[in-house]
Amino acid sequence: MPFIHLPQPWQLSEREVTPESAFLNRRRFLKGLIGAGVIGSALPLVGCQKEIAAKDAPFAGTTALKVPANPAFVSGGDRPLTSDFLAGTYNNFYEFGGNKHIWQDAQALPLDNWKVEVTGLVKNPKTYDIDDLLKFPLEERIYRFRCVEAWAMVVPWIGFPMNAILKAAEPASEAKFVRFISYYNPQITKGPSFPPSQFLPFPYVEALRVEEMANDLAFFAVGNYGRTLPKQHGAPIRAVIPWKYGFKGAKSIVKIEFVADQPATFWNTISPGEYKFESNVEPDVSHPRWSQKQERLVGEGEDFNWKEMPSTIYNGYGEYVADLYA
Ligand code: MTE
Numbered sequence: 001m002p003f004i005h006l007p008q009p010w011q012l013s014e015r016e017v018t019p020e021s022a023f024l025n026r027r028r029f030l031k032g033l034i035g036a037g038v039i040g041s042a043l044p045l046v047g048c049q050k051e052i053a054a055k056d057a058p059f060a061g062t063t064a065l066k067v068p069a070n071p072a073f074v075s076g077g078d079r080p081l082t083s084d085f086l087a088g089t090y091n092n093f094y095e096f097g098g099n100k101h102i103w104q105d106a107q108a109l110p111l112d113n114w115k116v117e118v119t120g121l122v123k124n125p126k127t128y129d130i131d132d133l134l135k136f137p138l139e140e141r142i143y144r145f146r147c148v149e150a151w152a153m154v155v156p157w158i159g160f161p162m163n164a165i166l167k168a169a170e171p172a173s174e175a176k177f178v179r180f181i182s183y184y185n186p187q188i189t190k191g192p193s194f195p196p197s198q199f200l201p202f203p204y205v206e207a208l209r210v211e212e213m214a215n216d217l218a219f220f221a222v223g224n225y226g227r228t229l230p231k232q233h234g235a236p237i238r239a240v241i242p243w244k245y246g247f248k249g250a251k252s253i254v255k256i257e258f259v260a261d262q263p264a265t266f267w268n269t270i271s272p273g274e275y276k277f278e279s280n281v282e283p284d285v286s287h288p289r290w291s292q293k294q295e296r297l298v299g300e301g302e303d304f305n306w307k308e309m310p311s312t313i314y315n316g317y318g319e320y321v322a323d324l325y326a
Contacts, residue, residue: 058085063227067139067223070140077144079144080154081155084224091103091106092147093232094192094204096232116253123169133220139159140156143155143219146242152311159221160222163215169256177263178213179255180206180239180253181254182203206265209324216320220253221240234249242315243318280314280325297309
């Protein structure tokens with residue numbers, strides 16, 4: 001990649017620079033207008049469409065997916081479940097733009113005939129279609145989610161442990177890492193308006209050590225909140241690695257590749273000093289531009305009722321993963 005001064009990946013968008021109270025008041029005001037029938041139910045309201053939406057609009061195209069909860073992972077600890085509406089309207093998906101409100105733009109993601117290729121240093125390479133993926137024993141898990149930007153949620157994911165793919169693939173002993181490669185088609189995934197996409201290392205790639213992939217917590221999600229995954233959350237399949245910062249969880253995966261050497265990853269390529277390969281949640285290790293000691297939990301209400309909370313080592317999952325880093 002040519003050396004250019006990129007605006008930092010977590011550059012604040014309009015949502016973040018608007019003082020919280022002004023933003024919330026505007027939302028309440030707009031919702032009041034909708035409730036009173038003064039303006040129609042949201043879309044497309046020029047200039048405002050990012051902030052108000054019909055209740056079910058963010059879940060367009062999803063279908064019901066009800067599966068048993070795994071009793072080992074049924075709570076967010078001391079934290080309430082984030083509402084589906086909040087989780088589905090406050091997202092990062094740089095293939096569709098650099099702001100948090102990309103759920104509408106992400107609807108352009110084409111899901112027809114989706115394939116996920118498992119390849120590389122494995123005994124059993126295989127290409128899965130969605131029906132194949134849905135045949136893995138699915139379960140629901142409620143996981144705390146912590147973004148490197150210091151916001152947090154609690155999300156009920158539906159999917160299967162990554163270990164199921166690992167076992168089916170049988171990686172060779174030289175395979176030390178696994179890469180997850182996201183869908184990329186520059187005609188469709190146009191990227192942020194600035195910097196232009198061609199200066200970013202798309203496709204989005206994230207990676208783990210094979211032992212991390214084998215950990216009980218590492219999960220492939222094909223749904224959340226009792227539905228198949230909405231596009232903005234990374235339909236039809238995305239990685240969820242709850243003890244790491246959220247950017248490790250690649251969305252809309254098309255390829256899972258086992259390799260010998262530590263692969264280049266998206267944010268680490270853009271800014272290695274800020275986004276480490278490992279990127280476990282570690283409150284005592286500050287991001288160069290902000291502390292990681294606290295996080296802002298999205299509130300239970302309709303509005304972003306952020307609540308400051310202390311962050312926890314490995315996002316509270318130390319009992320499962322500390323051994324990996326001993
Ligand atoms: N995957 C892809 N392909 N593209 C992205 O931009 N953003 C990451 C991660 N996975 C991203 C991605 C980041 S920074 C975060 S915090 C989470 O997705 C956000 O997941 P959510 O929008 O479902 O909450």
